[in-house]
Amino acid sequence: xxxxxxxxARGLCLRFGAVDALADVDADLWPGExxxxxxxxxxxxxxxxxxxxxxxxxxxGVVWYRDPAGALRDVHAMPQPALRAxxxxxxxxxxxxxRDNLRMSVSAGGNVGERLMAQGARHYGDIRxxxxxxxxxxxxxxxxxxxxxxxxSGGMLQRLQIARTLVTHPRLVFMDEPTGGLDVSVQxxxxxxxxxxxxxxNIAAVLVTHDLAVARLLAHRIxxxxxxxxxxxxxxxxxxxxxxxxxxxLLVSSVLQA
Amino acid sequence: xDGIEGYNFxxxxxxxxxxxxxxxxxxxxxxxxxxxxxxxxxxxxYGWGTGGIQVTAAxxxxxxxxxxxxxxxxxxxxxxSIRRFFSRTAGVSTTTHTAEATVIQxxxxxxxxxxxxxxxxxxxxxxxxxxxxxxxxxxxxxxxHALAEYGLMHVRLYEDITRFGHVAISYDYPVMVNGRxxxxxxxxxAFDNPKMHRMPALQLFGAGREKRIYAIPPHTEVRSLDFxxxxxxxxxxxxxxxxxxxxxxxLDEVVTDDRGGRLFVCSDTDHCETRRAAGxxxxxxxxxx
Numbered sequence: 001x002x003x004x005x006x007x008x009a010r011g012l013c014l015r016f017g018a019v020d021a022l023a024d025v026d027a028d029l030w031p032g033e034x035x036x037x038x039x040x041x042x043x044x045x046x047x048x049x050x051x052x053x054x055x056x057x058x059x060x061g062v063v064w065y066r067d068p069a070g071a072l073r074d075v076h077a078m079p080q081p082a083l084r085a086x087x088x089x090x091x092x093x094x095x096x097x098x099r100d101n102l103r104m105s106v107s108a109g110g111n112v113g114e115r116l117m118a119q120g121a122r123h124y125g126d127i128r129x130x131x132x133x134x135x136x137x138x139x140x141x142x143x144x145x146x147x148x149x150x151x152x153s154g155g156m157l158q159r160l161q162i163a164r165t166l167v168t169h170p171r172l173v174f175m176d177e178p179t180g181g182l183d184v185s186v187q188x189x190x191x192x193x194x195x196x197x198x199x200x201x202n203i204a205a206v207l208v209t210h211d212l213a214v215a216r217l218l219a220h221r222i223x224x225x226x227x228x229x230x231x232x233x234x235x236x237x238x239x240x241x242x243x244x245x246x247x248x249x250l251l252v253s254s255v256l257q258a
Numbered sequence: 259x260d261g262i263e264g265y266n267f268x269x270x271x272x273x274x275x276x277x278x279x280x281x282x283x284x285x286x287x288x289x290x291x292x293x294x295x296x297x298x299x300x301x302x303x304y305g306w307g308t309g310g311i312q313v314t315a316a317x318x319x320x321x322x323x324x325x326x327x328x329x330x331x332x333x334x335x336x337x338x339s340i341r342r343f344f345s346r347t348a349g350v351s352t353t354t355h356t357a358e359a360t361v362i363q364x365x366x367x368x369x370x371x372x373x374x375x376x377x378x379x380x381x382x383x384x385x386x387x388x389x390x391x392x393x394x395x396x397x398x399x400x401x402x403h404a405l406a407e408y409g410l411m412h413v414r415l416y417e418d419i420t421r422f423g424h425v426a427i428s429y430d431y432p433v434m435v436n437g438r439x440x441x442x443x444x445x446x447x448a449f450d451n452p453k454m455h456r457m458p459a460l461q462l463f464g465a466g467r468e469k470r471i472y473a474i475p476p477h478t479e480v481r482s483l484d485f486x487x488x489x490x491x492x493x494x495x496x497x498x499x500x501x502x503x504x505x506x507x508x509l510d511e512v513v514t515d516d517r518g519g520r521l522f523v524c525s526d527t528d529h530c531e532t533r534r535a536a537g538x539x540x541x542x543x544x545x546x547x
Contacts, residue, residue, distance in 0.1 A: 081405045103413070110416050117416065118409030124419055124485040146420050 004066060006031045006172060006204050012051055012061035020228040021047040022058065027223065027230075031171065032202040036219030036236065038209060038251070044228040045208040046176055052206060053093060053174045054083050068171070088118050092165035096177040098157040101164070102149050108135065108160055109145040115168045134163040138193060155186035159193065166197065173198075173205045179214055191217050212255055216240055224248045268315040268348040274298060278316035278471070282462060285473035290435030291403070292386050297469040302339070307365060308466025310382035311340060314363045317378055317462070318344065324352045325359035330367035330508065330525035337365075356528050366429070368450040370507050370529040373459035375476060381444040383465035386472060388432045388442040408440045411483060419488055428493070434481045435474055443480075449492045449508045454480040497522040500542035502533035 007029040014022040021044045029035050037045045050056040052063055054075040063075040068090060075083070087093065095101045102111050112131040113121070121127050132142045138159040149157055158178065165173060178194065179187040195218055198205055209215055215222050216236060223233040224245065232245040243249045266272065274296075281295035300308045318324065324344050328336040332354040340363060341352050353359050356369040363380040373379060389399045392410050402408065411432055418426045425431075431448035435441045443451060444463060454461065454474065461474040474480060482490040498505045500521045507529055509522040521542055524530035 084405060084407070106413055106417055107420055109420060110413050113416055114409060114413050117412040118407065120409075122412070122484075122486050124416065125487050127416065128420075 004031075004070075005029060005064075006033075006066055007052065007206075008064045009052060010062055010064075012048070012058045012063070014047060014051060014056070014058045014228075020044075022051065022061075023228040025061070025225075025228070025230055027052065027206075029172070029204055029206060031204050033221065034198060034205045034207060034219045036207045036209060036215035036222045037225060038212060038215050038222060039225035040210065040251075043225040045210075045225055047228075048225070049174050049176055049206060049208050053087075053091065054078070065172075088115055089168050090171055092168075092170040092173040094161055094165055094173060094175040094178050096180045098149075098154075098161040101161050102157065104149050107146045107148060108140070108152070111149065111160060112164050112167050115164065119168060130167060131163075134167050135160075137166075137197065138163040139189075153186075155182055155190060158182065158190060162194065162197070166201070166203070169201065171204060173203055175205055175207045177209055177211075178207070179209075179211065187214075194218060212240060212251065224251065262346055265347050267320070268318045268344065268350075269300075270298065270312065270315045275316045278312055281471045282313065282316065282473060285462070285471050286460070286475050288439070289474050289478050290439030290441040290472060292470040292472045294469055295471050297466045300466065301343075304467040305384060306336060307340060307363070307382040309464030309468075309471070310363050310365070310380050310466075311343070311464075312466060313380045313462050313464035313471060314340075314344065314361060315348075317380070318348055318350060318361060320348070320350065322350050322360045323358055324350050325354060325356065325362045325528075326352075326364075327362065327367060327369065327526075327528075328365045329510070330369070330529075331527045333527060354528050355532075366445050366447075367508070367525060368446055368453045370524070370526045371532075372453075373457060375458040377459040379457075379459050379461050381446070381461065381463045383442065383444040383463045383470070384467070385430075386442055386463065386465040386468050386470040388430075388440050403439060406438065408434075411440060412485075415483060415485065415488075419485070425484070425488065425490075431490075432483050434483060436478050437481075440483075441472065441474075441480075447508055448482070448490075449494050451480070451482045451490070452492055456480075495522055498540060499524045499530060500540045502530045502538045503540040504530070504533055504538070 005028045009027040012022045012025040037048055039045050051058045057076055064072050065075050067073055109128060109131040112134050113127040116127050116130055132145060135142045135145060140156055140159055179190055207218060219236045222236045222239045223230050226247045232239055232248045240252055243252050277296055281293045285293045300311055326337045326341040328334040344350055345352050356371040361378045365382045387399055392414060393399050415425050429447050430442055430445045431451050433441050433443050456477050458476050460476055463472045484490040495509045497509055499507060499509060501523050504524055507524045510525045512521045512523060514521050
C-alpha cells in the first residue's frame with residue numbers, strides 16, 4: 001500500500017439545527033482500499049459520504065484529495081467545474097436506488113456510454129464496444145445492450161449502475177448502501193461482483209452500509225459511527241471480532257446468526 | 259412613407275427597442291448564448307413569431323427592405339400578416355426576392371439562395387433551449403451551458419443511432435456555435451443546417467414566449483453534432499421539384515388528389531419562381547399554369 005493517502009478528512013463538523021450530523025470526524029483512505037462506514041440510521045453515515053464527495057459542504061473541517069498528478073486538492077475549495085469534472089471521471093457514486101443515477105428512458109448502452117460521451121468520446125463504435133465490454137464485466141448479457149432499464153430486475157439495475165460508474169475507470173468510488181433493497185441471493189452475487197471488480201481494478205471505495213456482513217466481506221478497514229462521531233475504527237476483522245466500544249459491541253451482538 | 263398614426267415607427271416604442279438591441283448586442287458578442295430580454299405583448303399570439311417580430315422591429319430602419327417567409331413560402335398566412343404588419347407600422351418596402359431584402363424574418367427555413375454580407379436573417383424560435391427535452395430543470399441547463407457539459411445531447415444521438423441506425427432528428431438539429439455553445443437552430447430542417455456555417459449574413463434568433471435572444475455573427479463556425487463514424491448528413495426527399503425541376507432544393511410534398519397523387523415542389527417559393535422565370539421547368543409545370 002502506498003504511503004500517501006488518496007482522500008483525507010480532518011475535523012469535519014456539520015450541524016443540522018440542534019443535531020450533530022458530523023462532530024469532529026477524521027478519515028483517511030489509501031489507494032485501492034475499501035473503507036466501510038457503519039452505524040445505525042441517523043448516525044451520520046450518508047452525511048459523511050456527501051461531505052467527503054463534495055456534494056455537501058461542512059461547517060468546519062477540510063477534505064483533501066490527491067489528484068492523478070499527485071497534487072493535493074481541497075475538495076470544498078475546488079471550483080465547481082473542476083469538482084464536476086472529477087465526479088464525471090476520476091470519481092464514481094453508486095446510489096442505493098439505481099433509479100436515482102440511471103436514465104430510465106435511455107437504453108442500457110446509452111446509460112453506460114454517457115460518462116464516456118461526457119468526457120468527449122465521439123466515436124459511436126468505440127462507445128458501444130466499451131458499453132458491451134462493461135455489461136459483460138457486470139454479468140449482464142450483452143444482447144440486452146439496447147433494452148430499456150425499466151425492463152431490468154432490481155439486481156440487474158444495480159449492476160448496470162456499477163457498469164455506468166466504472167466505465168471511466170475511476171480511482172475512487174463512493175457507495176451508499178449498494179446492496180440495500182435486494183434479496184439475499186442477489187445481494188450475495190452483487191457483493192461477489194463488487195469485491196472482484198474493486199480488487200482487479202484497484203479501486204478505492206468508501207462504502208456506507210448498516211449491514212455488518214457487507215462490511216466484513218468488502219472492506220479492509222471499518223469506521224463505526226454513532227450520533228455523528230466516529231466511536232471506533234480499525235481493520236475490519238479486528239473491529240468486528242474484538243469490538244471495544246460499547247456501541248460497537250451492541251452492533252456486533254445484535255446481528256442474527258444464521 | 260410613414261407608419262400609421264398614433265404608433266411609433268415599427269410598433270414598439272424606442273425604449274423597448276433599445277432594450278432589445280442591447281440584448282442583441284450581447285448575443286452577438288457571445289455567439290450561441292441565450293440572452294434573456296423583456297419580451298413584450300405583441301398583437302399576435304405566442305407561437306406565431308412574437309420573438310422574431312420584436313427582433314425585426316428592433317433592427318428595422320426606414321431604408322430597409324423586408325422579406326418574411328413561413329416554411330420557405332412568402333404567401334402563407336403568417337408571412338403575409340407579419341409582412342403587412344411592418345409595411346403598415348413602419349412603412350418599409352417589402353419584397354419576396356431574397357436578393358433584394360436587407361432583413362429577412364423566417365419561420366422554419368433558410369432561403370435556398372446564399373445570403374450575402376449586410377443582410378440580416380431573423381429566426382422565430384419556439385424553444386431556445388436545445389437541452390429542454392433531456393433536462394427538465396432550467397437552472398441545471400444554464401449550469402450545463404456555463405460549464406459546456408454537453409455529453410447529454412450525444413446520449414440522445416447515441417440512442418437514435420441505436421434505434422434507427424442513423425440520427426433521426428429531421429428538424430431543430432442541435433449545433434455547436436463557435437466551438438463553445440450548444441444551440442437550437444430553431445425548427446429549420448436539418449437540410450438547412452450547413453447553410454448556417456460561416457454564413458456571411460448576421461443571424462438573429464428571437465423567442466418571445468421564452469424571452470430569449472441569441473445570435474450568430476457573420477462567418478462564425480456552426481457545426482451540427484455528430485459522431486466520428488456517423489457524420490452529419492443533410493437529407494432531402496429523393497425527388498426533383500415538379501414545377502422548376504430543381505434537384506438540390508428542399509421539397510414540400512403536396513397531396514393533389516385522393517388517389518395517391520402527389521407533387522413535390524420547392525418549399526422556397528422565391529427560389530422556385532426565380533428558376534421558372536429563368537426558363538427551368540419541371541414535369542408538372544404546365545399543369546400548374
